[in-house]
Amino acid sequence: MAESDGLDMALAPAPAVDQDQAPPQSLWQRIEPTVLGISGILGVLLLWQALPAFVTLNAGTKLFFTPPSQVAATLWELFASGTIWAPLGVSAAGFAVGLGIAIAIGLPLGILIGRSETLNALCDPFITAFNATPRLVFLPLVLLWFGLGLWSKVVIVAFGAVFPLLINTHEGIRSADKLLINVVRSFGAKEWDVVRLVVVPNALPYIITGLRLAIGRAVLGVVVSEFFGSDQGLGVMMVQAASQYKVNIVFAGMLVFMALSLTMTSLIKALENHLDRWRPQRLASE
Amino acid sequence: MADAAAPRTGLLRSNRRILLGSLSVLAFFVAWQAVFLFVPLNSLFLTKPSLMFAALVRLTMSGQVFFDLGASAAPFAYGLAASVLIGVPTGILMGRRVRVGLALDPLFTVLYASPLVALAPLVVIFLGVGVTGKTFIVFLLTVFDFVFNAYAGVRAVDPLLLNVVRSFGGAEKDLYLKVIFPSVMPYIVAGARIGVGRALIGILIGEFFAASEGVGYEIVRFGNFFALDSMFAYILVVTLIAIVLTQGVRWAERAAFPWRVES
Numbered sequence: 001m002a003e004s005d006g007l008d009m010a011l012a013p014a015p016a017v018d019q020d021q022a023p024p025q026s027l028w029q030r031i032e033p034t035v036l037g038i039s040g041i042l043g044v045l046l047l048w049q050a051l052p053a054f055v056t057l058n059a060g061t062k063l064f065f066t067p068p069s070q071v072a073a074t075l076w077e078l079f080a081s082g083t084i085w086a087p088l089g090v091s092a093a094g095f096a097v098g099l100g101i102a103i104a105i106g107l108p109l110g111i112l113i114g115r116s117e118t119l120n121a122l123c124d125p126f127i128t129a130f131n132a133t134p135r136l137v138f139l140p141l142v143l144l145w146f147g148l149g150l151w152s153k154v155v156i157v158a159f160g161a162v163f164p165l166l167i168n169t170h171e172g173i174r175s176a177d178k179l180l181i182n183v184v185r186s187f188g189a190k191e192w193d194v195v196r197l198v199v200v201p202n203a204l205p206y207i208i209t210g211l212r213l214a215i216g217r218a219v220l221g222v223v224v225s226e227f228f229g230s231d232q233g234l235g236v237m238m239v240q241a242a243s244q245y246k247v248n249i250v251f252a253g254m255l256v257f258m259a260l261s262l263t264m265t266s267l268i269k270a271l272e273n274h275l276d277r278w279r280p281q282r283l284a285s286e
Numbered sequence: 287m288a289d290a291a292a293p294r295t296g297l298l299r300s301n302r303r304i305l306l307g308s309l310s311v312l313a314f315f316v317a318w319q320a321v322f323l324f325v326p327l328n329s330l331f332l333t334k335p336s337l338m339f340a341a342l343v344r345l346t347m348s349g350q351v352f353f354d355l356g357a358s359a360a361p362f363a364y365g366l367a368a369s370v371l372i373g374v375p376t377g378i379l380m381g382r383r384v385r386v387g388l389a390l391d392p393l394f395t396v397l398y399a400s401p402l403v404a405l406a407p408l409v410v411i412f413l414g415v416g417v418t419g420k421t422f423i424v425f426l427l428t429v430f431d432f433v434f435n436a437y438a439g440v441r442a443v444d445p446l447l448l449n450v451v452r453s454f455g456g457a458e459k460d461l462y463l464k465v466i467f468p469s470v471m472p473y474i475v476a477g478a479r480i481g482v483g484r485a486l487i488g489i490l491i492g493e494f495f496a497a498s499e500g501v502g503y504e505i506v507r508f509g510n511f512f513a514l515d516s517m518f519a520y521i522l523v524v525t526l527i528a529i530v531l532t533q534g535v536r537w538a539e540r541a542a543f544p545w546r547v548e549s
Contacts, residue, residue: 037389041396121310125308132532144512144514250408265399
C-alpha cells in the first residue's frame with residue numbers, strides 16, 4: 001500500500017456536484033467557491049484581530065495574545081531588518097541536505113527492494129518498524145551521537161523523509177506492467193534496461209507522491225530538531241521567543257515554515273502535473 | 287526478478303517472506319551483539335542487545351514501564367478522542383452543507399499543510415506540560431485528519447442512496463443513520479490510521495519539552511544520564527507500541543470494511 005496522508009485528499013479537486021452537462025453558470029456561481037474560501041480565512045483573521053473588543057482578556061491571557069496585524073508587522077520587520085536570514089539559512093541548509101540524503105538513499109533502495117523479492121523480505125520488518133515509529137523517538141539518541149548543530153538535524157530530517165520516498169518508490173516499482181517488462185526482455189533487454197525503460201517511468205507518479213510526503217516530514221524534522229537540539233535556526237528562534245513570551249515571533253516563524261512547506265508542496269504538484277501530461281489517464285497513486 | 291519464478295504456492299511464498307524477515311531481524315541483533323566481541327563497547331555512546339533486554343526486563347519488573355506508558359497513554363487517548371468528537375462532526379457538516387465546506391476547506395487545508403508542531407512551544411507555555419498541554423498538542427496534530435477524511439467520506443456518499451431513503455419517506459435522521467454514517471465510517475478509520483502516527487509524534491514532542499513523566503520524558507532523561515541501555519529499551523518499547531497501533535488499525539480496517547480495497 002502506497003503511503004499517503006490526508007493531504008493528498010485535501011489537495012485533490014472536489015468532485016463536481018453536477019457532473020452531467022453543467023448548465024451555463026452565472027458569474028456568482030463561478031466565483032462563489034473562491035469568495036467563500038477567502039472569506040473563511042479572512043473571517044477567522046478578523047475574529048482573531050477583534051477578539052479583545054468582544055471579551056476582556058485577563059492579564060495572564062493578554063500575555064499570550066497577539067493580533068494578526070501584530071504578527072504581520074513582526075514578520076515584515078524580521079525580513080526588513082534582515083534578522084531572519086541567518087536562522088532561515090541554517091534551517092534551509094538542514095532541510096536541503098537532509099532531504100538530499102533521503103532521496104539519495106530512498107530512491108535506489110526503493111528500486112532495489114521493488115525488483116528483488118528476497119531483498120524486500122529481508123528489509124520489510126525494518127521498514128515497517130521504522131515507518132510506524134515516530135522517528136522523533138530517536139532524537140535524543142541522535143543528539144547524543146551528533147551533538148547540537150547541523151548534522152544531528154540533517155540525520156533527523158533524512159531519517160524522517162526517507163521512508164515515504166522508499167515505500168512509495170517500492171510501490172511504484174512493483175506496479176509495473178509485467179507484459180511491458182516481458183516485451184522489453186524478449187527484445188533482449190538486461191535488468192538495467194528493464195529498470196530504465198519500463199519500471200522507473202512507471203513509478204514516477206508514485207515517487208513524486210513520496211517526495212511530496214517526504215517534504216512534509218522534512219519540514220517537521222527541521223522544526224522538531226531545532227526545538228530540542230540546535231543552537232541556530234528558525235525553530236531555535238521560535239523557542240527562545242516563546243520562553244520570553246514574544247508570541248508574535250512564534251507566529252511569524254510558524255508562518256515562514258507554513259510558506260516553506262506550501263511552496264515546496266505546490267512546486268511538487270506542478271512537477272507532477274507536468275510529468276503526467278502524456279499519461280492517458282491520471283494514475284491514482286494514493 | 288524473483289517474480290519470474292512465480293508459480294509457487296501462495297502459502298510457501300508467504301512463509302518464505304516471514305522466514306526471511308525473521309531471519310534478518312535475528313541476524314541484525316546477533317550482528318549487533320557480536321560486533322562488541324571485537325570492538326570494545328563504549329557504554330556512553332552505544333549499547334548492545336543483551337544490556338538493552340536486561341534493562342527492559344529490569345524496568346518492566348519494577349513497573350516503571352507501565353507507569354510511564356500510563357502517563358503517556360492518557361493524553362494520547364484524550365487528544366484522539368477530542369479529535370474524533372470535534373473533527374468528524376465538522377467534516378460531516380462541511381460535506382453536507384456545501385457552503386460551509388467551501389468556506390472552511392481552504393482555511394483548514396492551509397492549517398493542515400503547515401507544520402502545526404511549530405506551535406508546540408506556545409501550547410506548552412500556555413497550558414503547561416501536564417495532561418492538558420499534551421492532549422492539546424495531540425488534538426492539534428490529529429484533528430484535521432478526521433475533518434478531511436469525514437469530509438471526503440460525505441462527499442463520496444452516493445446521492446442515489448440518499449434519494450432512495452428520501453423517496454421511502456426517510457427523515458433527515460434516517461439519511462444519517464442509514465446512509466451517511468455507514469459510508470463515512472471507513473474514512474474515519476482511515477483518518478485514525480494517519481492520526482495514530484501523528485498522535486504519537488504529538489505525545490513525544492510534549493514530553494520532550496519538559497514533562498515530569500511519560501515515555502518521551504524518560505528517553506530524554508536516560509539520554510542525559512548516558513543510561514543508554516535503558517534509553518534503548520524505551521525506544522524499543524515505543525517502536526513496538528507504534529507497530530502494534532498502526533498495524534492494529536490496518537487490521538481493524540480490513541476486518542471491518544473488507545469491501546474497501548486499499549490501493
